[in-house]
Amino acid sequence: xxxxGSQVLFTALxxxxxxxxxxxxxxxxxxxxxxxxxxxxxxxxxxxxxxxVHAADGYARASGRVGVCLVTSGPGATNxxxxxxxxxxxxxxxxxxxxxxxxxxIGSDGFQEVDITGxxxxxxxxNFLVRDIGDLHRTVREAFQIARSGRPGPVLVDLPKDVIxxxxxxxxxxxxxxxxxxxxxxxEGLCNEALKMLLQAKKPLIIVGGGVILGKASEIFRAFARKxxxxxxxxxxxxxxxxxxxxxxxxxxxxxxxxxxxMAVSQCDLLMAVGVRFDDRATxxxxxxxxxxxxxxxxxxxxxxxxxxxxxxxxxxxxxxALKTLHRLSDEQGLTPPERQIHAWRxxxxxxxxxxxxxxxxxxxxxxxxxxxxxxQLTQGRAIIATEVGQHQMWAAQFYRFDDPNAFLTSGGLGTxxxxxxxxxxxxxxxxxxxxxxxxxxxxxxxxxxELGTIAHYGLPVKVVILNNLYLGMIxxxxxLFYGRRYSQSDMSQAPDFVKLAEAYGIKGLRxxxxxxxxxxxxxxxxxxxxxxxxxxxxxxxNVFPMVKPGxxxxxxxxxxxxxxx
Amino acid sequence: MPVQFxxxxxxxxxxxxxDVLARIAGTFSARGFNIESxxxxxxxxxxVTKIIITTLxxxxxxxxxxxxxxxxxxxxxxxxLRRPQAVCREMIIARxxxxxxxxxxxxxxxxxxxxxxxSIEPGSAVLEFTGDREDLEEILTRLESLGMxxxxxxxxxxxxxxxx
Ligand SMILES: Cc1ncc(C[n+]2csc(CCOP(=O)(O)OP(=O)(O)O)c2C)c(N)n1
Ligand SMILES: [Mg+2]
Numbered sequence: 001x002x003x004x005g006s007q008v009l010f011t012a013l014x015x016x017x018x019x020x021x022x023x024x025x026x027x028x029x030x031x032x033x034x035x036x037x038x039x040x041x042x043x044x045x046x047x048x049x050x051x052x053v054h055a056a057d058g059y060a061r062a063s064g065r066v067g068v069c070l071v072t073s074g075p076g077a078t079n080x081x082x083x084x085x086x087x088x089x090x091x092x093x094x095x096x097x098x099x100x101x102x103x104x105x106i107g108s109d110g111f112q113e114v115d116i117t118g119x120x121x122x123x124x125x126x127n128f129l130v131r132d133i134g135d136l137h138r139t140v141r142e143a144f145q146i147a148r149s150g151r152p153g154p155v156l157v158d159l160p161k162d163v164i165x166x167x168x169x170x171x172x173x174x175x176x177x178x179x180x181x182x183x184x185x186x187x188e189g190l191c192n193e194a195l196k197m198l199l200q201a202k203k204p205l206i207i208v209g210g211g212v213i214l215g216k217a218s219e220i221f222r223a224f225a226r227k228x229x230x231x232x233x234x235x236x237x238x239x240x241x242x243x244x245x246x247x248x249x250x251x252x253x254x255x256x257x258x259x260x261x262x263m264a265v266s267q268c269d270l271l272m273a274v275g276v277r278f279d280d281r282a283t284x285x286x287x288x289x290x291x292x293x294x295x296x297x298x299x300x301x302x303x304x305x306x307x308x309x310x311x312x313x314x315x316x317x318x319x320x321x322a323l324k325t326l327h328r329l330s331d332e333q334g335l336t337p338p339e340r341q342i343h344a345w346r347x348x349x350x351x352x353x354x355x356x357x358x359x360x361x362x363x364x365x366x367x368x369x370x371x372x373x374x375x376x377q378l379t380q381g382r383a384i385i386a387t388e389v390g391q392h393q394m395w396a397a398q399f400y401r402f403d404d405p406n407a408f409l410t411s412g413g414l415g416t417x418x419x420x421x422x423x424x425x426x427x428x429x430x431x432x433x434x435x436x437x438x439x440x441x442x443x444x445x446x447x448x449x450x451e452l453g454t455i456a457h458y459g460l461p462v463k464v465v466i467l468n469n470l471y472l473g474m475i476x477x478x479x480x481l482f483y484g485r486r487y488s489q490s491d492m493s494q495a496p497d498f499v500k501l502a503e504a505y506g507i508k509g510l511r512x513x514x515x516x517x518x519x520x521x522x523x524x525x526x527x528x529x530x531x532x533x534x535x536x537x538x539x540x541x542x543n544v545f546p547m548v549k550p551g552x553x554x555x556x557x558x559x560x561x562x563x564x565x566x
Numbered sequence: 567m568p569v570q571f572x573x574x575x576x577x578x579x580x581x582x583x584x585d586v587l588a589r590i591a592g593t594f595s596a597r598g599f600n601i602e603s604x605x606x607x608x609x610x611x612x613x614v615t616k617i618i619i620t621t622l623x624x625x626x627x628x629x630x631x632x633x634x635x636x637x638x639x640x641x642x643x644x645x646x647l648r649r650p651q652a653v654c655r656e657m658i659i660a661r662x663x664x665x666x667x668x669x670x671x672x673x674x675x676x677x678x679x680x681x682x683x684x685s686i687e688p689g690s691a692v693l694e695f696t697g698d699r700e701d702l703e704e705i706l707t708r709l710e711s712l713g714m715x716x717x718x719x720x721x722x723x724x725x726x727x728x729x730x
Contacts, residue, residue, distance in 0.1 A: 117585065118585075118588070121585070121588060121589060121592055122592050122596050125639070126638075126639040126640075129585075146639055301637070302633050302636070302637075303630075303633045303634055303637055305633075306629075307630065
C-alpha cells in the first residue's frame with residue numbers, strides 16, 4: 001500500500017496513542033494539516049506557537065503522558081524555542097514536530113528556512129532532521145521513546161516538506177523501539193547502605209523533588225516516608241509528591257521556603273534527596289547547605305549527582321525501583337522506624353512549624369495570599385494550578401498546600417512568564433473533568449494573553465485568577481530590598497481592563513477590589529461553566545516572605561512584617 | 567590543595583551522524599570547557615566513529631564532562647583514558663626548505679626521531695613525525711631552527727596498552 005509522509009507520520013502518532021496535537025499551520029506543514037482532516041486526532045489551534053509548546057507541556061505535566069505539538073518552519077519553529085527550553089529545564093516529555101523547507105533547499109536561506117535543529121541543540125534532549133521518508137516512522141517512534149525515558153525531556157523532529165509529500169511503498173515497520181532504561185547495577189547493596197545510614201540518623205530528613213512526580217512514584221514515596229516516619233521537605237517542583245496535610249510535611253525549602261523547611265535542612269544529620277537536582281533557588285549558598293548532614297541522593301540522571309552538592313551515597317536509579325527495594329529490604333530485615341532516637345528531632349520540627357508558619361498581615365486591601373487560601377478552600381485543594389512567574393507563583397506554592405501530584409504546573413527551571421495560561425489549556429485538555437486554574441500576575445498574563453482566544457474557541461473551562469498588583473511585583477520586591485527602592489521599569493499600572501479584555505474574547509470577566517468580595521468572586525467564577533477571568537486588585541506592594549537573599553545560607557531568612565502575625 | 571589542571575584524554579564512541587560533532591562540541595562549550603585537541607575517524611563499523619578529545623581540566627571537571635557526554639543520545643560510550651595505561655600519540659607534517667647547508671641536519675633529525683620524508687619538491691620537503699606531546703614539542707623546536715615554513719598537527723589519538 002502506498003503511503004505519503006503525512007500518513008506515515010499519523011501512523012506513528014497513533015501507535016504512540018497520541019490523542020491531541022497542539023499546533024498552528026503554515027506553508028511547510030500544509031500537507032500534514034490536509035491529511036489531518038482525514039485522521040481521528042484532536043487538534044487544538046493555539047494563537048501563538050509558544051502557546052503550543054507550553055500547552056503540550058501542561059498536558060504532559062498534568063497527565064504524565066508525552067505532549068505533542070506541530071508547527072511550521074521558520075518563524076513557527078523559532079516561536080517554539082522558549083517553550084522547548086522551558087520543558088527542557090523541567091524535564092518534561094514533549095515532542096515538537098516542525099515543518100522544514102524541502103531537503104533540496106535546506107542551507108540556501110529558503111523562504112521560512114531556519115536551522116531549528118541547530119538552534120535547539122542545547123535545549124532539547126535530542127533532535128532529528130528527517131531526510132528520507134524511509135527514516136520517518138522509526139524516527140518519530142524514537143522521538144517519543146527518548147522524550148519519556150530516563151530523565152524525560154523535549155525532543156524535536158524537523159520534517160522537510162518533500163519528505164512529507166513523498167510516497168513510500170514500504171509498510172511501516174512495527175519497529176520495536178527498544179527501551180533504553182538501564183537498571184542500577186548494585187541497587188540492593190546501595191539500598192542496604194542507605195537504610196543503615198537512615199537508621200543511624202538522629203535528625204533524618206527527606207527532600208522530595210520533581211523527579212518523584214515525573215517518575216510517577218508519589219505513592220510509593222509516601223509509603224516509604226510514612227513507614228519510617230521521616231519528615232519531608234519539598235522543592236518547588238516536588239510540591240504535591242507528598243501531601244501538605246500530612247503531619248510529616250515540613251514545607252517547601254529554598255529562597256521562599258518555609259522557616260521549618262530551611263531550618264530542618266540546615267540542622268539535619270541525614271538528608272535523603274529523591275528526584276532533585278539541587279537548583280540554586282533551592283539550596284541558596286551551596287557551601288552552607290545541609291552542613292551537618294550525610295547526604296543520600298537518589299536520581300535517574302548521573303549528571304545530577306555530585307554536580308552541586310557532594311553526596312555520601314549516590315543511587316543512580318529510577319525512583320520506583322529504588323524506593324521499592326528500600327521497602328522490600330526493610331521488610332525482610334524487620335526494620336522499624338527509629339522512633340525514640342528521632343523523637344526530639346520531630347518535636348523540634350513541629351516547634352519550628354508552630355513558631356513561624358507561613359503568614360501575612362491583613363488590612364483593608366485584598367492580600368494575594370488570602371486569595372490563594374480561599375481558592376484552596378473553595379476547590380477543596382483538588383484543583384490543578386498552573387502559574388505564571390513572579391510573586392503570585394510563590395504565593396501559589398506557599399498557600400495552596402498541594403496534596404496531589406501533577407497538580408502544580410509551574411515553570412521552575414526557566415521561570416518563563418507566559419507559561420501558565422497555555423499550560424492550563426494543555427492540562428484542561430488532558431483532564432476535562434478537573435478544575436484547572438491559572439494563577440497569574442498582571443505582567444505575566446500579558447505575555448501569552450492571546451491564548452484566551454484558544455480557551456474561548458474550544459470552550460475550555462479554564463479559570464484565570466489574576467493577582468493584579470499593577471507591578472512586575474517580583475522585580476519591584478528585589479528593587480525594594482536590594483536596589484534602594486529604585487523602581488526602574490517595574491511599574492505596570494498602565495494595564496488593560498482585564499474584565500473587558502476577557503469579554504472581548506467572549507469570556508466572562510469578574511473583578512474584586514475589596515477583601516469581602518474575594519470569596520464571592522471566586523465562588524461565582526468557579527461555579528460558572530466555561531472559562532472565566534477573575535481580576536483581583538491586590539495589595540500592590542506586598543512582598544513574598546520568607547526570603548533568603550541569593551548567595552546567602554538558607555538560615556538567613558528575612559520575614560518582613562510577617563513575624564508580627566506568627 | 568592546588569587545582570590540578572592537566573591535559574586529560576577522553577575517548578568518545580558515537581553514531582556517525584552529521585550533527586554529532588556539533589553536539590559534542592556544544593557539550594564542551596555550553597559548560598565553558600575548552601577542547602585542546604580532537605581527532606575523529608570511523609571504526610571497524612563505518613556507522614560508528616571514535617573521537618579522542620583532550621582537554622585541560624581538573625579531575626572533577628572531566629568526570630562531569632564525561633557524564634554529560636554519556637547523556638547524549640548518539641554517544642555510545644564516553645570514558646576517560648588515563649595515562650600511563652594509555653598510549654597517546656600525535657603526528658605532524660612539516661615543510662622545510664631544502665638547502666645544501668641544512669640537508670645533513672634534516673637527515674639527522676629524521677634518523678634520530680623516526681621521521682619520514684613524505685614529499686620532495688625542488689627546494690622543499692615535507693617531513694612526517696609522530697610521538698607524544700613532549701616529543702613533538704621538541705621536534706617542532708628543531709624544525710623551527712631548520713627554517714620550517716609551515717606545519718600541520720593532528721589531535722591526540724590514544725589507546726590503552728592492554729585490555730583491562
Ligand atoms: C519571559 C520572562 N521575562 C522576564 C522575566 C523576569 N521576571 C521574573 S518575575 C517578573 C515579574 C512578573 O510580574 P507579574 O506577572 O505581574 O507577577 P508578580 O510578581 O507581580 O506577581 C519578571 C519580569 C521572566 N521571568 N520571564
Ligand atoms: Mg504583578
